[in-house]
Amino acid sequence: MRRIRRYLTASVAAAVLGLCLPAMTAQAQTLALQKNVAETDSPFADPNLIYLEADQLIDKSEDNTLIARGSVTGRYQTRTLQADEVVYDLDTGNVTAIGNVIIIDADGGTQYSQKIELNSRLESGGATDFVARFPEGGIAAAAFALRRADGGVDLYNAYYTACEACRKADGTKEKPTWRLRARQVTQDKADQMIYYHDAVFEVKGVPIFYTPYLAHPDPSSERRSGFLIPFGGRSGAYGVFYEQPYYWAISPYSELVVTPRIMERVNPLLMADYNKKFNSGSIEIEGSFTYDSFFDNRGDSFSDADVFLNPDLSLRGERLRSHLFARGEFDLSETWGWGFGVQTATDAFYLDRYDIDEPDSDFGLYDGGSRRLVQQAYLVGQQDDFRYSASTFGFQSLRGNVTRNPNNLNQIIVNQEDNSTLPVVLPQLNADHYFDVPVIGGRLRAFGDGTFLTRSEGDDYNRLTAGLDWQRTLYTAQGISVSPFAMARTDVYRLSSEDLTEDREFTRTLGNVGVDARWTFIRPGQNVDLTIEPRVQVTQSFGEAKQDQFSVVTGGVARSLTEDGIGLDLDRALLWSANKSTGFDFWQEGFRADVGTSFGARWDDNRASLFLGQSFASGYSDDFAQTSGLDGDSSDIIAQAEVDLSLGFSGSSRLRFDEDDGTLRRVDTAANYTGERFSGSVRYYKIDDLFNAPGITGAQIPPEEISGQASVKLTDFWSMRYVANRDLDAAVTRREELAFIFNDNCTLLEIYYEKRRNNLGLAGNSSGFGVRVALLTLGDFTPE
Template sequence: MPKPILLWKLLLGLLWKLLLGLTLGLGGFGAPAMAEEPDAKSLFEKGVVFLEADQMFEDKEAGQYVARGDVEVRYKNRILRADEVIYVPEQNKVHAKGSVTVIESDGTVSFAEEVELNDDLATGVALGFFARLDNDATIGAASAIHSNAGRKNTLQKAFYTACKACMNEDGTPGKPTWRLRARKAVQNQDHHMIYYRDAIFEIKGIPVMYSPYFAHADPTAGRRSGLLFPNAGQSGKYGLYYEQPYYKVISPYSDITITPRAFTKVRPVIFADYRKQFYSGNVRIKGGITHERDFDSNGVRFGDDEVRGFILGEGKFRINSNWKWGFSAEVVTDDLLFRRYDINFTDETRGLFRNTSNRLSSQLFAVGQGEDYFASISAVEYQGLRAGDNDDQLPIAGPLIDAKKIYDDPVFGGKFTLGLNTAVLNRVDGINSRRASASLDWNRRFVSKSGIITKPYAMGRVDYYNIENEAFRADLGTTNQNIGRALGTAGAEIRWPWMKAGQKVNWVVEPIVHLSASPEGDGIDNFDVITIDNLGNVTRTSTSLLPVEDSLSIEFDESNLFRSSRATGHDVWEDGLRASVGGRISARWGNSGFASLTAGRAFRSTTNTGYTTGSSLQGKSSDYVAGVTFNTGAPLRFSSHVRLDPDSFEINRFDVLASTRLKKDKLGPLSKILHEVRSTVKYTTMPARATGGTALNELTFSSQAFFSKNWGVRFDMLHDFEQDKTRRTSLGLVYDDDCSRFELTFVRDNTVDRLLRSGDSIRFQFTLATLGSFGGN
């Protein structure tokens, strides 16, 4: 008979095998398989295996060795705990009983009531198996069998969920929000997949769906190819539809999702979403294609069969720590294709420039930024989706260059900034323009003993233009004009902040005056636009040689009140003497409380026809402008802007944006029925005289109210007061917890675009953590 100490060495070696076996086998649901370790007995002799128990003894009658009472085995960063561990030499078996726990080095924990493992690790059995995975999911079974030969784990009466199982108030185990239960589950460790037989999907313990076969990627795996959750629904435009996404892993750095969508009224569409990660960046390209005719809101098809589709792509790459380059591609064959197939093409901002409403752009750009410089070069091509858009009249822009270099060495106590800017715009039908500009800015900051802050500045700029305009021919005899101009301005901004510190609120009152002076005129000559009516009468209209390209949309408010120029580009120039007079009052309290009011008005010595009439900047005095901001953090955020006519004090623009998020403890009496409320409201009104066209008067409202921690309702609305029409309304039921989100929403859309009129729809979306989402209309 071997000596006791040698028997315990052997037992410890086998216990290490048990621990490793649990890691390789039954613990494989939570961790990747490990490589073979050195001989366990030699490891023990080196003193690296630790065994601790209340009792350790030999049972000669039963022919077994027993460690009992809070047994713990440690090797490196792995731990095995059990109430009792028994080794039977004749059977080469090791049993672990009672609250068996295996803790992996990555924190993954597996549990079982009882484990039996042979010493060659070929087979292992666990009863009452349960594992907590690193993604907060759990998997369990009445019994689990591990086989090293096929590297498979077989679970009987298995379940899987990503939900936390909480205890009920009476101490009984709670039911997870959802659970996948199966008669049998097999984990293939080589393929990193889990296959289920007779799978039942349960919600709160209630079976809602059955499938004889189901599979998903092993939680220890990365990306896996396979079918994703399908989507289905119905629309008056294309009838019933069903789409089945398929996800394909192409390489460790690239994948593609292919989604065929079939309809009952029209022909199918195939969508694709391709992604690839490079060392220096990434590319994502989405697209769709079909062969179909046009169809209206009722699914009535007309016109010719054509190949129709779209591409939405983007790539961004690092050149070095300061420079990057990228591109975007946005192209569609039909203006209404996105609306016909309910494709959201505005879900992402692709490229360097954000698109305006119903416009696509394809861009190529490079951007660099350091501590004292910024530079960008880009090219952009546009595609219009509006009813009146003519792509031949939209510009192809490029190269667009914007560069600035700051010189820190003081000159007259201030800093210089050197700027370079170019814009080249070409059209198939319309005006072509090319511009190059160079500028030099200087600014400085003084603070007097009395606290007056003065910021003097000066700026000089030269512009060179080449304009091709067919309208030149009648008056000038040519369609091409070269224009050069030199511009300059100087001025100062003067602020005198007064502060009053209180016990709870700190106040700052700040009068502000901004003064600017520039030579009169913008350096551009005029020409006569000659028109002849049906009676032969000739009309001459004097117009600037320079078309306004980069300052078409100018909004005058308190944010640009104290600037020397409100133009957003280079084409419009403010000349003469100018003054902006106003002030700001602000208050701060607590950790995040802030409120401010900014108001003022602008004056000038000359008129400026470069600005639109609605901007109030054409005349010698502007509207009154004011802006209010109020922020208490999450509970309430409020901002408002107003523009008032200086004579009648009528509103030329008014908008307000307010958002709130109130928890149960902030709801007062409503806390008896509400758990949380989140709301956002935005209101904007502008009369026709301020827009230069159609009046704007609309309200957007969005709110979510939760009646419990998980259940709530949401409401969204867009109402046009000018036409007395609610353009869009949605009302939905929401469930949200740690492992799932469900939304059931009724949507009424009254938007009309040519032959397409939206209607009513019911949408649902079900998202399951670790498994994916599915839904439909």
């Protein structure tokens, strides 16, 4: 700094030669800097020096101080200081900034004060009327602040909030939605923590909670161990309950959240969620456990007078109950990877009793389906021209219910799907390899599939498949897209069943040839662009399907041994499949023609589309079930419409119509609207009674239901949300939720009431209310 003083003094003398002025203008100072800064020996090339720029620069030799006044800017490395006046003591190197002082750090953090005293490197010192803004959000203020050399700050008579300090129309300051006020607040830069002594939590200036000590990560900290915000409420089954999660940052690559749930009417539950990342992948583990009896919707266990009609399914007595969801995915190389997924619970009703959601459908390669858990492991190799996989998987059923005999309320009836009848696949093998075909062009796919399925009780299934599939796309001069295709494959089967005297072994060779053609017409308009695309696909199948081999007669009733490709349901995707099956087992002989037309319109930022399609067949044996929509020589008519308007409205509808009896077999219609203050969605779903096959209650799809949600913005910060799901066939509202939400971008408060009624009887119905809270930069917690 002495070098700068000498340099600036010489510059002043040169600039104002012959004049006796005590100061120089900022323009003259800047010119002097620009003239010399590029010189190799310029003092301004030294990063360890402080640079001051101001309207006036006063040299007070008698006090050995340098005073900069008017729009002062001071820079040291990556830190910047701004003030009305800066006094530099040449003896001590200390800097005193006075009036509208601002210090800006390299990370964007900003401190404000009326007076700050700092050391020569702008690092440590004290400040009055201090305010700090963190780069990631959050404000700290204090009557006095002490800035330490390590960059940390001690605040006295201070507070912290993530809310903006806005002003009302009359100029007075609004109280923040929430703030933490304390006698002393300490920010530790090394630990990235903020500590409070004698802290009070305030909401709109009203004290709510006091604690002698409190700590939380500062906004610059990405991960930090500590208590998360709790969650509580009241449930019809639990009574009053409280959850207090604790977050443990085990390492930079692993973390654990442990959450005990304390409940009024039943024993406590402990939940845990663990995540760890590796160089090659990651694992996620979620679980919970308790030691308790089965309890009904009111939190009551079974009494001594209760009698289970099936003693093997008794739910009586305290025991360890738990669940575990775990999955992992790892890369072996750029081509190969492996993974696993584990989903299990100690009983079929555990998840429902404790309101634990089933896993997402992307838990692995295989989805267990509605109310079924799946355990799986897999190996996959994939590049642009091939994909190979080997896997194994099995299931656990959650399908069932618990009811009281209406004629004798002390008799308990438990219905539950038998897990021993569910399949275990070991292994499932799949291979696809693509080749470019010379001479005739197109692409050839060589494929193979092997499935080996067994059950503890029931049928076993083994199949090997290998084949070739070719396709090429050509374009005519008129713009017609023509795609010829051909396929041939061989299947080898061995089917085992208790209803067969010996294993059924057979082979079959199948194939088809066909062509898919589409012609797109586009008509640009002044206001609306229209498109029409008719499409036709014709397929001739060869080979003997041998569908009779998949049938066994027990007690005069035929039963299917099919495992792959069951439950066909005609939609737009299946319509354009050459073989109308989702798997390998079913094969349709003969000739089939599929026709459809797409209509589209676009105008401004709006679009609308409609698709109509139907399939026709001849020379085949009718093996399709009526529920598939493909039985007979003509299929059901399928329609799909979509609209998306710039006004915020969008909608879609999917229909399946049986023209023989004039029945809508399936209706699935949804509409959505998003506006400035109102948003909502509604979905109506109906399937024909043919689909409502009897089975375990709770596993069926409701034949007719309507669901939706609506959100209304009541004020700038308050909104209301309502969610409902109504089973129209049973005339029961399965789920309702009403929530009031406050959100001002620094605080989220949600107070909700929820009611559920399902087909699980004593094991599922519940109701209650709860509170969710999220404070910006302090974290949030909402139970899964």
